[in-house]
Amino acid sequence: xxxxxPPAFTPSALNNSHHDRMFKQEDMAAAAGSMxxxxxxxxxxxxNVLPGFPYQPAAGDSSFHEGNGVxxxxxxxxxxxxxxxxxxxxPQAPYSLDLxxxxxxxxxxxxxxxxxxxxxxxxxxxxxxxxxxYNCNSPGSSGGNPPAPQYFGLGxxxxxxxxxxxxxxxxxxxxxxxxxxxxCGLGAHEMPLPAITTGRQAxxxxxxxxxxxxxxxxxxxxxxxxxxxxxxxxxxxWRVQIKVAALGKSGVSVGYFDTEDSAARxxxxxxxxxxxxQNCRAILNFPIEEYDHDSVPELVGxxxxxxxxxxxxxxxxxxxxxxxxxxxxSKYLGVGSSNRKNQWQARILYHGKVTHLGYYRTEExxxxxxxKVSISLHGENAQTNFPIDQYSSEVVALxxxxxxxxxxxxxxxxxxKPMDKSSKYRGVSKKKGKWxxxxxxxxxxxxRELFDTEVEAARxxxxxxxxxxxxxxxxxxxxxxxxxxxxxxxxxxAEKEERxxxxxxxxxxxxxxxxxxxxxxxxEEGVSIKSNTMQKVFSASDxxxxxxxxxxxDLGGVTSASGSGDAVPSGGQEAAGGDGGxxxxxxxxxxxxxxxxDTAAGPIRGRMTGxxxxxxxxxxxxxxxxxxxxxxxxxxxxxxxxQQRQYSGQILQRxxxxxxxxxxxxxxxxxxxxxxxxxxxVKQEPQAWQASNMGYPVSTWTVYKHLCLQCLWCKxxxxxxxxxxxxxxxxx
DNA sequence: TGTACACGTGTCTTCGTCAG
DNA sequence: CTGACGAAGACACGTGTACA
Numbered sequence: 013x014x015x016x017x018p019p020a021f022t023p024s025a026l027n028n029s030h031h032d033r034m035f036k037q038e039d040m041a042a043a044a045g046s047m048x049x050x051x052x053x054x055x056x057x058x059x060n061v062l063p064g065f066p067y068q069p070a071a072g073d074s075s076f077h078e079g080n081g082v083x084x085x086x087x088x089x090x091x092x093x094x095x096x097x098x099x100x101x102x103p104q105a106p107y108s109l110d111l112x113x114x115x116x117x118x119x120x121x122x123x124x125x126x127x128x129x130x131x132x133x134x135x136x137x138x139x140x141x142x143x144x145x146y147n148c149n150s151p152g153s154s155g156g157n158p159p160a161p162q163y164f165g166l167g168x169x170x171x172x173x174x175x176x177x178x179x180x181x182x183x184x185x186x187x188x189x190x191x192x193x194x195x196c197g198l199g200a201h202e203m204p205l206p207a208i209t210t211g212r213q214a215x216x217x218x219x220x221x222x223x224x225x226x227x228x229x230x231x232x233x234x235x236x237x238x239x240x241x242x243x244x245x246x247x248x249x250w251r252v253q254i255k256v257a258a259l260g261k262s263g264v265s266v267g268y269f270d271t272e273d274s275a276a277r278x279x280x281x282x283x284x285x286x287x288x289x290q291n292c293r294a295i296l297n298f299p300i301e302e303y304d305h306d307s308v309p310e311l312v313g314x315x316x317x318x319x320x321x322x323x324x325x326x327x328x329x330x331x332x333x334x335x336x337x338x339x340x341x342s343k344y345l346g347v348g349s350s351n352r353k354n355q356w357q358a359r360i361l362y363h364g365k366v367t368h369l370g371y372y373r374t375e376e377x378x379x380x381x382x383x384k385v386s387i388s389l390h391g392e393n394a395q396t397n398f399p400i401d402q403y404s405s406e407v408v409a410l411x412x413x414x415x416x417x418x419x420x421x422x423x424x425x426x427x428x429k430p431m432d433k434s435s436k437y438r439g440v441s442k443k444k445g446k447w448x449x450x451x452x453x454x455x456x457x458x459x460r461e462l463f464d465t466e467v468e469a470a471r472x473x474x475x476x477x478x479x480x481x482x483x484x485x486x487x488x489x490x491x492x493x494x495x496x497x498x499x500x501x502x503x504x505x506a507e508k509e510e511r512x513x514x515x516x517x518x519x520x521x522x523x524x525x526x527x528x529x530x531x532x533x534x535x536e537e538g539v540s541i542k543s544n545t546m547q548k549v550f551s552a553s554d555x556x557x558x559x560x561x562x563x564x565x566d567l568g569g570v571t572s573a574s575g576s577g578d579a580v581p582s583g584g585q586e587a588a589g590g591d592g593g594x595x596x597x598x599x600x601x602x603x604x605x606x607x608x609x610d611t612a613a614g615p616i617r618g619r620m621t622g623x624x625x626x627x628x629x630x631x632x633x634x635x636x637x638x639x640x641x642x643x644x645x646x647x648x649x650x651x652x653x654x655q656q657r658q659y660s661g662q663i664l665q666r667x668x669x670x671x672x673x674x675x676x677x678x679x680x681x682x683x684x685x686x687x688x689x690x691x692x693x694v695k696q697e698p699q700a701w702q703a704s705n706m707g708y709p710v711s712t713w714t715v716y717k718h719l720c721l722q723c724l725w726c727k728x729x730x731x732x733x734x735x736x737x738x739x740x741x742x743x744x
Numbered sequence: 745t746g747t748a749c750a751c752g753t754g755t756c757t758t759c760g761t762c763a764g
Numbered sequence: 765c766t767g768a769c770g771a772a773g774a775c776a777c778g779t780g781t782a783c784a
Contacts (some may be wrong), residue, residue, distance in 0.1 A: 745774100746783100748783085753778085754776085759773090761769085762767105763769100
């Protein structure tokens, strides 16, 4: 089974810093739609295993990725792209995603000639050449590569591991961060290094013994074995440039390619075109016979400009592969689609600013407007969509009419109404003699209010932004000092918490292994934790014996306690994955915490078993992202996410709201899956509600489970599953 | 020959205005 | 009051070119 990622998880989207931490409803819908059959959603558990943890891969267990009910990552970029586009229900881009069989695409083709083999790219790196069945040094082979085992985020670390002929040190496709910081070594925007994909490279890179140091790996990974090919780190593509005497010092750009191999072949074809089949053998990357049936551009004897033009037109013929969710594009310069209506937008860079030139019914109309403005700016040197001869009679008139105009004047001359700002403040505009402050959230006006003065409105706008978009507000607000104290306090706490969680700035949690190795994670008896389980706290029978309703939840150890609070937002979780509502206690029906915690003389001492972590301790699971949810705020994307993911019986709690309140959380007990190498356990400050309600001192551990799938929460190459376990104090 | 940077274009998102 | 529409901003990406 292959997992098709929703469009939101295209490499482009992943690399879009603007959306790094945002989770959109559309993403959810897309994810649900495209992943519905992929069995990757968290499933209710039936044996005291917390829902969401049907997978308990042992550290280093590569089979986890494909064989344990965990779907494989997308293996074929082409199908992935096609699926992504189709899955949105958006109009199809005019590009054909059916790549031509011949490896001649500017946007990457199947270099291996395999119809079924996945394309390698900087996003999806192939597994180690040492992996069974992986045959990466046969450019002309028809079989293609076996499925690359990983999606890019983790694949990057694999890429680091996989150079040379010595295989992967971890041996079985397990990801290991050569930088020593686990995944934290990969910046959120730092894309993986290109994998060395060929045996040739392996031979070149490896020393006489075939071994090489990690340093050498990282140094060499950007270099291509092929002539004319280099890797562009920023674009994460293989770039091809060809330089021959006839082209002058600079040579010409042939294009960008996803795979090193296809780039090398593009170079070869350009060389054949430039030098002829008889004279180019010496500089080709592959035997010329491999191109016997290829059509190559005829470039012999052409000037540099002609060569550039020919290569450009060759590129234009090829299907373009877009990484973003683009609906359609224009073949004309300066013309783009208007997504919200069936019109074409013309724009031009006018005095250094992109300037809107209006909407037009046809591409051609828009293209001609662009041409005219371009001519007015640059005269006969203008870059135009149609032959400039067609405008020869207008050049002088256009220049006379349009040149020298300001941006706004140009727009008015074209019948476009420039945007006039009525206020100098952001988010403020004049309306019916008053000043309106507006804030948009999720494309809707989340806040709108009228004020008598402009400044009042600007201040109100700031306040609203701080409330509605606290994390982004800083870059929006009109006044520096406008952050309300409580919001500032919340942000400080969040920042502190983030630091305390030892989460790398990229958003990726640190791996647990160093913590475990460093002896920082103990069980109650001071035994270092390697493999542990947390036993359930109170079962249905426990509850029954205490006088509460015997929870008949399918979740087994899941119990709930509820009181006056409302930890679960309206419409929220109530044993979503449980028994459909019958088994979970309703609000006020039972207060397990009260029964167990307040009335018990002390902690519920658990049934300690060898190697187990704190048997009998109460434990809760929480999703930190949800904790900031407030009644007067819209459900956070994370909350919606959680709903969709069916975090059965989990606690949606707001710790801050627990202080001084009665207990209102659902309590969940569960078995902790064994910690894997990529898991992390981080000690937390005891939370107020725990300290006050547990009846004994607690320390809190949050365990991040690393599942090697695309993360919906943070859009990085892992999925975080967060456990917070409230435990009796240990070492401290 | 390889690498890095600058710049222009295409697309998506946000913001301001206006009309129902 | 609300949503639609248009303009501008933001960002990703492709290309040209300078330079080591």
